[in-house]
Amino acid sequence: MDLVQQIKEAGVIGAGGAGFPTHAKFTAKAEYILLNGAECEPLLRVDQQLMERFPDEIINGLAAAGRYIEARKAVIGIKGKHKEVIALLRARIDALGLAGYMEVMELRDMYPAGDEQVLVYELTKRVVPETSIPLKVGCVVINAETALNIYKAMAGQPVTETYLTIAGDIPRRMTVKVPVGMAIRDVLQQCGITNPDDYAVIDGGPMMGSVLSGLDGFVSKKSKGYxxxxxxxxxxxxxxVSVERARVISKTACEQCRMCTDLCPRYLLGHNMQPHKIMRALSYQLADVKEQQIAQLCCECNLCELFSCPANLHPRSVNKFYKQKLAEQGLRYQPVTIEYKPRAARDYRLLPSKRLVAKIGLTAFDKPAPMTAVDWRPEYISIGLRQHIGAPAIPVVAVGDQVQAGQLIGKIPDNSLGAAVHASLNGTVTEITDNSIVIKVG
Known part of the structure; x- marks a missing residue:
């Protein structure tokens, strides 16, 4: 069985972000394989600790993936402030005999260093074209936990757990390994708060994550923090703030200062992403959304909305609104530029992470979240059939079936992009819906 088949059968997806099925990334050859260890979202502490705890596994998983796609170089990108982890990784690369193939490159402590296209430029000085992917410039990107899961897949271990950080205005900040399908409410009980009704919970990082409407959801393979x-x-x-409210506020108050554009990470890379023009279109009620196709270049990093705008408006929400309108009409942005180069001012407009943390009111909570062992004993788990980009998995078990941890319970539909799902704990299948498989544990 080759590496891609092992990855496919193990259900490996991007551990964070959109959850793109990893096996689909390795169908073409590339010049570089890059490991995204930037973890640029404030307060999240997963990747840096995984690289410290499992350096050999992550290095070997990255090397195996790189050799499969015939990459001539493997590069680990990690922020320079993590000096001890960097020293450890370099020592283990040497010890494993990979010094001629793999290197660690230090990233600046800025947001969004972990944006895939920003990372590609910082590590290779290549700009990914508009509407394209890193493969277009000879790169494949995975993150630290994905590399760890690739290593495990090589040993026949499917993805049944994820690592995530619990942080914020809480007594106990921690990073934990959690079985996929755990109730979010049960996970949050570990952080020491007595009345969860006083709190709101952001699913993911504070910049790109969304506020949960309730705590009745479940942990997925791509969960990275709360x-x-x-x-x-x-x-x-x-x-x-609702999208409709954001549109009303933005329409009435935008002063066209251009700050949202001047600090936009994709604009600074040379793309045509210009949020102030989208805001202008909203103000003038332009009906022809075809003219607003640049909204599709937005990576939704939220820097414009949470940092750049001096009037505290909602450029990212307006961009998202137009992206939805364009999708409804089947319209796609067509690039006109062939060669891209960063704007001359880019180096002077990068946003230091500490400055961002201060602006969004998180300085008091920007503290370690150490890896903590927890003995999870849930009564039920609910494993999603669509934890990834693509088609939902098809159940291969029935109500009443006994399942073991690691057992395949959902397969990829024929001729579709998707990912397999596996039971994370032993138990009995009690319910199967269009979205999930519920297992009574024990």
Missing amino acids: ILLKKDHFLIRKKS
Whole structure:
């Protein structure tokens, strides 16, 4: 069985972000394989600790993937501030005999260093074209936990657990290994708060994550963190504004200062992403959304909305609104530029992480979240059939079946992009819906 088949059978997906099925990334050859260890979202502490705890596994998983796609070089990108982890990785690369093939490159401590296209430029000085992917410039990108899962897949271990950080305005900040399908409510009980009703929870990082409408959801393979803040915190209030309300506010108050564009990471890479023009279109009620196709270049990093705008408006929400309108009409942005180069001012407009953390009111909570062992004993788990980009998995078990941890319970539909799903704990299947498989544990 070759590496791609092992990865496919193990259900490996991007551990964070959109959850792209990893086996689909390795169908073409590339010049570089890059490991994204930037973890640029404030407060999240997963990747840096995984690289410290499992350096050999991550290095070997990255090397195996790189050799499969015939990459001439493997590069680990990690922020320079993690000096001890960097020293450890370099020592283990030497010890494993990979010094001629793999190197560690230090990234600046700025946001969004972990944006895939920003990372490609920082590590290779190549600009990914508009609407394209890193493969277009000879690169494949995976993150630290994905490399760890590739290593495990080579040993026949499917993805049944994920690592995530619990942080914010809480007594106990921690990073934990959690079985896929755990109830979010049960996970959050570990952080030491007595009344969860006083808090709002951001699913993911504070910049790109969304506020959960309730705590009845379940952990998926791509869960990377939960940020708990009091409901009156600036970040919660800002993220809770509806798209319609955001449009009204932006339409009436935008002063066309261009700050959203001048600090946009994709604009600084040379792309035509210009949020101020989208805001202008909203103000003038332009009906022809075809003219607003640049909205599709938005990576939704949220820097424009949470940092750049001096009037505290909602450029990212407006971009997202137009992206939805364009999708409804089947319109796609057509690039006109062939060669891209970063804007001359880019180096002077990069946003230091500490400055971002201060602006969004998280300085008091920007503290370690150490890896913590937890003995999870849930009564039920609910494993999603669509934890990834692509088609949902098809159940291969029935209600009443006994399942073991690691057992395949959902397969990829024929001729579709998708990912297999596996039971994370032993138990009995009690319910199967269009979205999930519920297992009574024990």
